[in-house]
Amino acid sequence: MNKIINNPSEVVNEMLAGMIDAHPDRLALLxxxxxxxxxxxxxxxxxxxxxxxxxxxxxxxxxxGYGMLDAAVSGNVFASPSPxxxxxxxxxxxxxxxxxxxxxxxxGDVMNFSMAAELAEMDDIEVAYVVVDDDVSISKxxxxxxxxxxxGTIFVHKIAGALAEQGAPLAEVKAVAEQVIANTRSxxxxxxxxxxxxxxxxxxxIGEDEMEIGMGIHGEAGIKRCKITSADEIVQALLDPVxxxxxxxxxxxxxxxxNGLGATPLMELYIANHSVSLQLAKRGIAIxxxxxxxxxxxxxxxxxxxxxxxxxxxxxxxxxxxxxxxxLHV
Amino acid sequence: MNKIINNPSEVVNEMLAGMIDAHPDRLALLxxxxxxxxxxxxxxxxxxxxxxxxxxxxxxxxxxGYGMLDAAVSGNVFASPSPxxxxxxxxxxxxxxxxxxxxxxxxGDVMNFSMAAELAEMDDIEVAYVVVDDDVSISKxxxxxxxxxxxGTIFVHKIAGALAEQGAPLAEVKAVAEQVIANTRSxxxxxxxxxxxxxxxxxxxIGEDEMEIGMGIHGEAGIKRCKITSADEIVQALLDPVxxxxxxxxxxxxxxxxNGLGATPLMELYIANHSVSLQLAKRGIAIxxxxxxxxxxxxxxxxxxxxxxxxxxxxxxxxxxxxxxxxLHV
Numbered sequence: 235m236n237k238i239i240n241n242p243s244e245v246v247n248e249m250l251a252g253m254i255d256a257h258p259d260r261l262a263l264l265x266x267x268x269x270x271x272x273x274x275x276x277x278x279x280x281x282x283x284x285x286x287x288x289x290x291x292x293x294x295x296x297x298x299g300y301g302m303l304d305a306a307v308s309g310n311v312f313a314s315p316s317p318x319x320x321x322x323x324x325x326x327x328x329x330x331x332x333x334x335x336x337x338x339x340x341x342g343d344v345m346n347f348s349m350a351a352e353l354a355e356m357d358d359i360e361v362a363y364v365v366v367d368d369d370v371s372i373s374k375x376x377x378x379x380x381x382x383x384x385x386g387t388i389f390v391h392k393i394a395g396a397l398a399e400q401g402a403p404l405a406e407v408k409a410v411a412e413q414v415i416a417n418t419r420s421x422x423x424x425x426x427x428x429x430x431x432x433x434x435x436x437x438x439x440i441g442e443d444e445m446e447i448g449m450g451i452h453g454e455a456g457i458k459r460c461k462i463t464s465a466d467e468i469v470q471a472l473l474d475p476v477x478x479x480x481x482x483x484x485x486x487x488x489x490x491x492x493n494g495l496g497a498t499p500l501m502e503l504y505i506a507n508h509s510v511s512l513q514l515a516k517r518g519i520a521i522x523x524x525x526x527x528x529x530x531x532x533x534x535x536x537x538x539x540x541x542x543x544x545x546x547x548x549x550x551x552x553x554x555x556x557x558x559x560x561x562l563h564v
Numbered sequence: 565m566n567k568i569i570n571n572p573s574e575v576v577n578e579m580l581a582g583m584i585d586a587h588p589d590r591l592a593l594l595x596x597x598x599x600x601x602x603x604x605x606x607x608x609x610x611x612x613x614x615x616x617x618x619x620x621x622x623x624x625x626x627x628x629g630y631g632m633l634d635a636a637v638s639g640n641v642f643a644s645p646s647p648x649x650x651x652x653x654x655x656x657x658x659x660x661x662x663x664x665x666x667x668x669x670x671x672g673d674v675m676n677f678s679m680a681a682e683l684a685e686m687d688d689i690e691v692a693y694v695v696v697d698d699d700v701s702i703s704k705x706x707x708x709x710x711x712x713x714x715x716g717t718i719f720v721h722k723i724a725g726a727l728a729e730q731g732a733p734l735a736e737v738k739a740v741a742e743q744v745i746a747n748t749r750s751x752x753x754x755x756x757x758x759x760x761x762x763x764x765x766x767x768x769x770i771g772e773d774e775m776e777i778g779m780g781i782h783g784e785a786g787i788k789r790c791k792i793t794s795a796d797e798i799v800q801a802l803l804d805p806v807x808x809x810x811x812x813x814x815x816x817x818x819x820x821x822x823n824g825l826g827a828t829p830l831m832e833l834y835i836a837n838h839s840v841s842l843q844l845a846k847r848g849i850a851i852x853x854x855x856x857x858x859x860x861x862x863x864x865x866x867x868x869x870x871x872x873x874x875x876x877x878x879x880x881x882x883x884x885x886x887x888x889x890x891x892l893h894v
Contacts, residue, residue, distance in 0.1 A: 236755050236772065238832040238868060240794045240839075245831060248795075252834030255841035256822075256854040291830035425566050442566065464570045465578075492586075497827035499863050500621035501575060502568040504582030509570075511585035524586040528858075533829045536864065538568060563893040 242431035246288045267322035268308040270295040280398040280407045281327035284336040286343050287312040293530045296561030302395035311430045312452045314342030320350030332360035332404035338383025339367040364411040368420040370479045371448030385493040385530035386418035386541040396555035419479045421472040422539030424449040451532045469509040472540045484518030491541040496531035572761035576618045597652035598638040600625040610728040610737045611657035614666040617642040623860045626891030632725035641760045642782045644672035650680030662690035662734035668713025669697040694741040698750040700809045701778030715823040715860035716748035716871040726885035749809050751802040752869030754779040777801050781862045799839040802870045814848030821871040826861035
């Protein structure tokens with residue numbers, strides 16, 4: 235297996251230890267529960283918790299810090315954390331103003347985070363949660379668990395985190411998180427597979443000259459497998475469904491995330507980002523803020539996703555509010 | 565070719581355009597010369613210029629901004645920029661206090677940057693340069709072009725940039741850059757090859773279960789090709805020569821960069837970083853600051869490098885001084 239690891243069953247523990255080694259001044263670890271916390275707790279602030287399966291780094295522990303999350307809970311690779319783990323995070327970050335959990339829409343995550351909310355409420359902690367379902371590659375009308383949560387989740391962390399930092403109450407922080415979710419759509423594509431360390435071999439395969447449009451961040455099937463085309467055509471295949479689903483019009487303003495899935499060089503992400511910028515300009519859609527980089531990955535998968543968040547002036551202000559985390563600074 | 569690109573001969577131009585699209589408020593582009601500049605010029609500050617072949621992103625354009633570089637010059641992929649390009653950068657950033665160029669030790673870069681310095685001096689601009697040669701995989705006594713410059717270069721950008729920002733004169737900024745170079749060593753390893761877009765196929769190959777220790781950031785041969793071992797053993801193979809060459813002792817303090825070459829997931833970099841931290845602790849060497857991420861890459865090469873900078877209190881202060889660039893914030 236082509237990986238820099240020691241023991242496949244210890245990758246999450248060693249990764250979290252390595253994060254604490256790198257950021258001893260700002261992050262703390264609840265080792266048993268695999269929860270990364272801010273080192274300093276701010277009283278009477280709504281606390282934000284996110285998390286899910288590992289393998290999507292820097293999501294979510296990389297977003298723990300001022301202006302974003304208070305804690306991130308790590309499951310095993312591509313596996314939901316248990317309700318007990320999430321409950322430990324809730325109890326650790328509760329600062330008297332309630333806890334908002336940002337959950338990606340996968341059935342295991344939704345089940346375990348909501349069970350944790352019930353457990354915490356028995357301890358008289360006020361807990362709310364929102365479910366991010368930004369991936370437009372799945373139709374909302376299909377009889378399934380609904381759309382998956384992917385890179386657009388970072389917009390929710392950023393904006394809800396900024397409002398929580400300003401001292402807003404739980405209901406208001408939850409409402410803005412829901413507004414971001416309603417205004418965010420994403421779509422991704424993959425050029426290569428990835429290998430879960432404990433499995434030891436790729437969970438699917440893509441031909442040398444093939445790509446898959448609409449593939450999920452755990453390798454879930456997309457909507458089209460085809461020959462690799464140009465960056466402009468790839469971007470169009472991702473961007474058109476996003477724009478259509480958001481019903482964007484000329485004159486609208488968006489935030490843009492051109493996200494790498496792990497093994498795609500920054501050079502290619504900037505090329506894709508240029509293509510997105512040109513295609514949005516042609517449609518008269520303004521870009522208020524851009525993020526380019528590996529924000530929500532799938533281990534060493536090659537590929538990218540594009541996320542748009544339709545902005546209004548309040549969302550834009552919150553997006554531009556200060557944030558200071560290992561993986562994102564504003 | 566497994567890449568998100570349009571035209572192999574346009575990758576650098578489109579990448580630079582995508583950087584400007586992402587950072588229109590802070591970066592500007594000299595299109596003809598492929599130079600990325602800070603949008604605002606600070607008068608009477610020593611200006612820092614770096615650059616080299618493309619394919620190492622975020623190096624170097626990602627380090628243009630407050631507290632680090634004033635300009636970065638991009639050659640084609642893995643090819644030095646021309647003297648004319650470098651001269652254009654020098655002339656654009658000169659703010660009356662002279663220009664320091666930070667050059668990685670490759671013969672093309674050294675030749676073209678030094679020729680540019682001569683050209684600029686004919687225009688009465690004071691120009692100095694330093695050459696970074698941190699890669700310990702090559703012995704200094706070998707009859708060759710000397711050690712290569714790799715990820716340790718970022719420490720030079722950071723510290724010389726901080727001192728320039730504080731208003732120090734050119735001779736002092738050059739001296740601190742030379743101190744950082746004298747105190748920095750790195751070594752890397754690769755798990756897979758990379759493909760230069762215009763070549764269209766990998767420039768070398770590594771077997772499925774093999775790795776190469778000491779490999780350069782353009783795929784230059786390393787010192788040992790062998791079966792992949794554990795993260796702890798890989799780290800030891802990189803770290804021991806670095807520590808020995810720096811003659812580090814128990815009680816010393818270092819800055820640490822655990823750098824990814826492009827396709828290695830952050831999970832593995834944090835695992836490697838944990839291993840480095842444990843091995844340094846065992847030797848009684850303190851870590852004053854840690855950077856983990858893709859800082860100096862080789863397109864989609866999988867692998868990592870480890871860089872150590874031996875600190876004193878002044879270097880530590882400069883390393884911790886504020887920096888605000890697309891790829892590095894302090």
